[in-house]
Amino acid sequence: MTTKPKARKFRIRKAPPPAASSGGGGAAPRAETGAAKDAASAKPDRKLRAVAGDPAPEAKAAPRDAAADPAAATPPKDKPSPPPARDPSRAGEVSSAGEVTGEQDIDAIRREGLTGRQLRMARRVAQKHGLAPTSDFDAVRLLRARGIDPFQRSNMLELVVPQDGDARADQPNLPATKARGAARIQLPQTAPPGGRGVPSTEVSPAERRQREISDIQRDISRRRRKKGALLLVRLAFFVMLPTLMAGYYFYKIATPMYATESQFLIIQNEGAGGPSPFGGLLPTQFANSADSIATQAYLQSKDAMLRLDEDAGFRTHFSGEDIDPIQRLPENPSNEEAYKAYKKNVKIGYDPTEGVIRMEVIAADPQVSEEFSQRLLTYAEERVNSLSKQKRDDGMADALAGFETAQANRRAAQEALIKLQVENNVDPEAMIASIRTQITNYETLLIEKELELAALLDNQRPNKAKVDGARGDVRRLREQLTKLRERMTSATEGENSLAQQAVAAQLAQADLAAADMVLQNAQTAMEQARTEAGRQVRYLTVAVNPVAPDEATYPRKFENTILAFLIFAGIYLMLSLTASILREQVTS
Numbered sequence: 001m002t003t004k005p006k007a008r009k010f011r012i013r014k015a016p017p018p019a020a021s022s023g024g025g026g027a028a029p030r031a032e033t034g035a036a037k038d039a040a041s042a043k044p045d046r047k048l049r050a051v052a053g054d055p056a057p058e059a060k061a062a063p064r065d066a067a068a069d070p071a072a073a074t075p076p077k078d079k080p081s082p083p084p085a086r087d088p089s090r091a092g093e094v095s096s097a098g099e100v101t102g103e104q105d106i107d108a109i110r111r112e113g114l115t116g117r118q119l120r121m122a123r124r125v126a127q128k129h130g131l132a133p134t135s136d137f138d139a140v141r142l143l144r145a146r147g148i149d150p151f152q153r154s155n156m157l158e159l160v161v162p163q164d165g166d167a168r169a170d171q172p173n174l175p176a177t178k179a180r181g182a183a184r185i186q187l188p189q190t191a192p193p194g195g196r197g198v199p200s201t202e203v204s205p206a207e208r209r210q211r212e213i214s215d216i217q218r219d220i221s222r223r224r225r226k227k228g229a230l231l232l233v234r235l236a237f238f239v240m241l242p243t244l245m246a247g248y249y250f251y252k253i254a255t256p257m258y259a260t261e262s263q264f265l266i267i268q269n270e271g272a273g274g275p276s277p278f279g280g281l282l283p284t285q286f287a288n289s290a291d292s293i294a295t296q297a298y299l300q301s302k303d304a305m306l307r308l309d310e311d312a313g314f315r316t317h318f319s320g321e322d323i324d325p326i327q328r329l330p331e332n333p334s335n336e337e338a339y340k341a342y343k344k345n346v347k348i349g350y351d352p353t354e355g356v357i358r359m360e361v362i363a364a365d366p367q368v369s370e371e372f373s374q375r376l377l378t379y380a381e382e383r384v385n386s387l388s389k390q391k392r393d394d395g396m397a398d399a400l401a402g403f404e405t406a407q408a409n410r411r412a413a414q415e416a417l418i419k420l421q422v423e424n425n426v427d428p429e430a431m432i433a434s435i436r437t438q439i440t441n442y443e444t445l446l447i448e449k450e451l452e453l454a455a456l457l458d459n460q461r462p463n464k465a466k467v468d469g470a471r472g473d474v475r476r477l478r479e480q481l482t483k484l485r486e487r488m489t490s491a492t493e494g495e496n497s498l499a500q501q502a503v504a505a506q507l508a509q510a511d512l513a514a515a516d517m518v519l520q521n522a523q524t525a526m527e528q529a530r531t532e533a534g535r536q537v538r539y540l541t542v543a544v545n546p547v548a549p550d551e552a553t554y555p556r557k558f559e560n561t562i563l564a565f566l567i568f569a570g571i572y573l574m575l576s577l578t579a580s581i582l583r584e585q586v587t588s
Helices: 024-040 042-052 062-068 096-111 116-128 136-145 153-160 164-170 176-183 205-253 289-299 302-312 314-318 335-345 366-424 428-457 464-492 498-535 557-587
Strands: 258-268 346-351 356-363 538-544
Touching: 096 136, 116 136, 205 557, 258 289, 258 366, 289 302, 289 346, 289 356, 289 366, 302 314, 302 335, 302 366, 314 335, 335 346, 335 356, 356 366, 366 498, 366 538, 428 464, 428 498
Parallel strands: none
Antiparallel strands: 258 356, 258 538, 346 356
16 A cells, blocks of 8 residues: 655745726736736846846835835935946846856855744835845845845834835825725735745754744643642642641640649758768759659659559540540550550659759649649659668668677677676786785895895804804795795696686677777767768659649640641652652663
């Protein structure tokens, strides 16, 4: 199967036939016929005149145009004046150089790349000035030869609003109605049948490029509008609609909640403790920060929640029908569900720089909120007392046990010493000292008697009675010393000797002294433990008492709506960026 070739059709207006009638009614047909004939022979005559220097018929009609329109007759200052008229007798001179020059001018104009719109505008300007170009390029050449710029803005504006006087000036023999009809012709006319201005199927590169650029721009604009519409739809579906739903919930559905705030401190008994070597350099909040943190942890624990539920009915309150379904607890909630609601509605914060614990209790009823806050403060006070009491009891119990043990040991040592003294009846050390004193005295007397006896024996004829008396004294002293030494020896040797008894007494006295020292140290430790226990006493002082609010604190409608918008916008932005990155990775 073959397809028949299709050729594009060009509709060319044919020249009207000459009129047979004469008179006023046939003036216009004769004029048109003469114009067609002049257009058919315009180019060769124009070439001849260009060579001979004879002005064209259009130039001859210039005085009439100037008379009809003085503004058009005045040549512009920046345009060159038309060449002067030559002698008509030289019109028959023909030169091949002139024809070549005209063809070269048309070729140069064709190479300028003028658009179809500019060429049509040049033909219209040429027709307005009474010229008969054979083609659009010839119209540009003729206008430039007369010093007229066909693309000047003033010429284009003159084409939009023509005047009746121009048509009458061009053809004064035409009637008024004919001239008015000729003046209304604003479109370029087709060339006569013998002319060369036949339309071509080829389009200039500049016009084709401009058309393609316009198509691309329109396509880009259409795509941008489509993408903008899709973006608005996605934003409305993924951001605005959820935000509207969240705002409707906060403004219309959410149950108003009442928050009761309170503040309390945990302080210590500063007057009970002794003087600190640092004085007032250390702040007091560092001493009770551990107790404050422990109290905060207890108030946020399940133990406090269960105790509050037993005493005040925490689960029953948040399971009521007057609370919206999102904040309401289910029937018979588990400990985990109740604990989640407890952590959400009981907020406790501790400021370590000031040592203040801030507590906020939220409930659906202001009186219930105040009751919950009061009970939690009571639980915190009991917890603080129990913590400090346990510390005091532990410290005092150890100190008291040590003191009692030292006191019992001292009593046992004292009883052992007393029992040893009772069993010996005498003091061994005193007895041994007495015997040593006697031995020393007898030794002194013995020395004196021996000296006296030696003095008596030194005489040639000593007195026998004195010598015998002196010798008897020496003998008796020596016997007595021997007895004392034996007694001393018997006192220092053996199990029941005085020396053994003295050693036992000294050991008992040393034990008693050690027991006294231990007892004194235990007593000092007990006093220190009592002082430390007094220093460890903690008191919970309420700085701000809980007061029931008279207006709902939550939900914060506007703030929560804005926050929901920001959250949904952030989620959409993250998803869009992720999708764009994945799409780019897949395509690359």
